[in-house]
Amino acid sequence: MTTQRLPFPVPDNRAHYFVGQYADMHDLVEDLVVPEGVPEAAATVLRTARELLRQSYYCYEFSTVAVMHSLIAVEIVLRDRIPGAGKKPLQKLIKQAVETGVLTARQAEYLDYGRKIRNGMAHGQTTHAAMPPAMAVPMVTTSFTIVSELCAVPAN
Numbered sequence: 001m002t003t004q005r006l007p008f009p010v011p012d013n014r015a016h017y018f019v020g021q022y023a024d025m026h027d028l029v030e031d032l033v034v035p036e037g038v039p040e041a042a043a044t045v046l047r048t049a050r051e052l053l054r055q056s057y058y059c060y061e062f063s064t065v066a067v068m069h070s071l072i073a074v075e076i077v078l079r080d081r082i083p084g085a086g087k088k089p090l091q092k093l094i095k096q097a098v099e100t101g102v103l104t105a106r107q108a109e110y111l112d113y114g115r116k117i118r119n120g121m122a123h124g125q126t127t128h129a130a131m132p133p134a135m136a137v138p139m140v141t142t143s144f145t146i147v148s149e150l151c152a153v154p155a156n
Helices: 013-017 022-029 040-055 062-081 090-099 105-122 133-152
Strands: none
Touching: 022 040, 022 133, 040 062, 040 133, 062 090, 062 105, 062 133, 090 105, 105 133
16 A cells, blocks of 8 residues: 655645735634633534634635534534424524524524525535635634624523
8 A cells, every 4th residue: 555645735826815824814813712601512613613714724615614614613502502402403493593582683694694505515506615714704703703692691
């Protein structure tokens, strides 16, 4: 068996559309801090989403993966906050969260938009998997914010 030695990462050519060098990626994600009180399962997912954004300097498509991953954190917290959440799909969780006052209509709108993007990619309906970081960072920030807000209120 021959082993393949992969090259060290090099910047994706598209990275220079949004930053000059890798060190500048810190500025894009510096506000994405996991607050106290977030369950470890969700916190780990949020930290991973943040690092995927940072690494999109080398692999542009990681910014899209970061958005999809950040939604997992929201889903984890929603399942914790909604009585009887069970294995309901995210769409039903969002609807129930609005009905029970766990989410605002605006939060639900953002989450539903992200859910549609995630589902389109997960089910092969969306073929363009590269989301520019300028679009991905606000979406990941929204997930961080919603998780933070949900965790500021004690679980039922």
